Amino acid sequence: MNLSQRTEKNLYIWKIQNERSSQNAIFEYISCFYNGKRIHLSIGYFTPIQYERMYQSVA
Structure with a gap:
């Protein structure tokens, strides 16, 4: 399962009201998952x- 498939699966789990x-x-998603993994x-x-x-x- 690639990243886009996992992302799509996770978006369906969230209940957007x-x-x-x-x-x-x-x-x-962007701040916690995507930016943490993307070089x-x-x-x-x-x-x-x-x-x-x-x-x-x-420092």
């Missing part, structure tokens, strides 16, 4: 979480 709850669900070219092919940990250990 109104526009505000849908915005919260999308924000939670970024601009920060040296690290995930944002890895980059923040490296920065905090240096």
Whole structure:
């Protein structure tokens, strides 16, 4: 099962009741799951979480 299939499956599990709850669900997915797994070219092919940990250990 690839990422898009898991994402689609998870979206069907959430009960979206109104526009505000849908915005919260999308924000939670992006900030908690997607950005934690996705590597970024601009920060040296690290995930944002890895980059923040490296920065905090240096500072």
